[in-house]
Amino acid sequence: MRIDLLEAFGLDPNVIAILKQKYGAQLLPIQERAFKEYQILNGGNFLLSAVTSSGKTLVGEILALHYGSKGKRVFYLVPTKALAEEKYEQFHEDYEKAGIQTVISTHDRREYDERIEGRRFHIAIIVYEKLHSLLVGNPKLINDIGLVLVDELQYLTDEERGPVLEVLLTRILLNPKQPQLVGLSAVLDKSEALAQWLRAKMIREDKRPVELRQGVFFDGKFRYREFNSGLEGEEEWFPLKSEREAGQYVETARYLVEDKGEQTIIFLPDKPTTEALAHHLSHALNLSPADGAIAEMNALEESVSKDMLITFLSSGVAVHNADLSWEERDIVERYTRKGEIRVLCTTTTLAVGLNLPMKNAIVAPLRWKYFRDTRSLSKERILVSDYENMGGRVARYGFISDFGRAIFVTSSYVDYKFYYDHYVKGPIEEMT
Structure with a gap:
């Protein structure tokens, strides 16, 4: 289905022109089904449960623009301030010229809160907890909203953010002037039950537009299972020399980035680890400097991260973590998209929402978890989700047009077997 045809469903031609310039002329399957089969622009609650990169985010974007272009107000809810900043900049830069006013509200960004309270906006990008706080102070704030769009709805299963999101959704569902409620979620085990609770129709998509090889690099080979086809295979790589995890990541990144010429992102459990590994990579890899990124970084005010970033960028490497200012994150993301930054070290908590041209993801198997009963932090294995x-x-x-890879790296047969059976072939966790 061509994106032009959305005009017949009531979408503003000016918005369509911008969307075509950004995303091209054709809609993906889940997008066509949402607009043509399910008539999502006509109202009603919906749950879009789909794999990453399937196109569900654009459905939400078009919905928000549809309301905004008609002068109606939208709450666009996201789980993290990093994602809120990214969405705000995107909407502000791309759609302000179409007359759509976008604001942002997080615990750090309060400059637009007065406009939100006064209903002087079209689209408000808000972190879950912040909207909960705003509604406690002003319960009627939801009454004049046409659409509540909840991104990353799978956070309902998150121990930290899940309870707040559940209370927030309950408040919206019980409101007598209930707005259209649309949730965007990764594929969940019990998505039908969630859709029933939201009083929503479900639109599900289990196929990725681009194949993903999920697997483990062990004993010189990358053994994988393809996400879409389910076929298993292996690629002959090289024998690992290092016994240490960091050394293995450096060796793997060198092979993927230098030998194969593929951009790679490495997900790590915390900020110090991202910076330590980026330091190792910047000395170990022979990559061209990210000159454009360095020039822009030099123009920024001094910060705790600036000099460190410039050092890494001199070797085509960067970090992306919560210590970076918004301006620094923006430079890192833009020059990753431009191809100057070849390796990006980031934390697992920033995995949500990043839209970058990466071929490979190297995934560390551990994450930090806060245990409320003991008030302590401890590492635990990441979830399948x-x-x-x-x-x-x-x-x-x-x-990417052919395929990507999601890679565990290990020299232990026991770990290889566990990663492959539990993460590559195992089911996603049930939603409780």
């Missing part, structure tokens, strides 16, 4: 989400950051439609 974490692995799916991190792997979903690569082989993005429009960037």
Whole structure:
């Protein structure tokens, strides 16, 4: 289905022109079904449960623009401030010229809160917890909203953000002036039950537009299972020399980036680890400097991260973590998309929402978890859903045409067997 045909469903021609310039002329299967088969622009609650890179985010974007172009207000809810900043900049830059006013509200960004309270906006990008806080102070704030769009709805299963999101959704569902409620989610085990609770029709998509090879690099070979086809195979790579995890990541990145010429993202459990590995990579790899990124970084005010980033960028490497300012993150993301940054080290918590032209994701198997009962932090294995989400950051439609890889790296047969059976072949966790 051509994107032009959305005019027949009531979408503003000016918005369509911008969308065509950004995304091309054709809609993906889930997008065509949402607009043509399910008539999502006509109202009603919906749950779009789909694999990463399937196109569900664009459905939400078009819905928000549809409401905004008609002067109606939208709450676009996201789980993290990093994703809120990314969405705000995207909407502000792309659609302000079409007369659509976008604002942002996080615990750090309060400058638009007065406009939100006064209903002087079209689209408000808000972090879950912040909207909950705003509604506690002003319960009637939801009354004048036409659409509530909830991105990354799978966070309902998250121990930290899930309870707040559940309370927020309950408040919206019980409101007598209930707006259209649309959730965007990764594929969940009990998505039908969730759709029933939301009083929503479900639109599901289990196929990625670009194939993803999920697997483990062990004993000189990358053994994988393809996400779409389910076929298993192996690629002959090289024997690992290092016994240390960091050394193995450096060796693997060198092979993928230098030998194969493929951009690679590495997901790690915390900020110090991203910076330490980026330091190792910047000395170990022979890559061209990210000159454009360095020039822009030099023009920024001094910060705790600036000098470190410039050092890494001199070797075509960067970090992406919560210590970076918005301006620094923006430079890193833009020059990754331009291809100057060849290796990106990031934290697992920033896996959500990143849309970058990566071919490979190297995934660390551990993450930090806060235990409320003991008030302590401890490392635990990532969830299958974490692995799916991190792997979903690569082989993005429009960037990669053949396939991408989501890679565990190990020299232990026991770990290889566990990673392959549990993460590559195992089911995603049930939603409780």
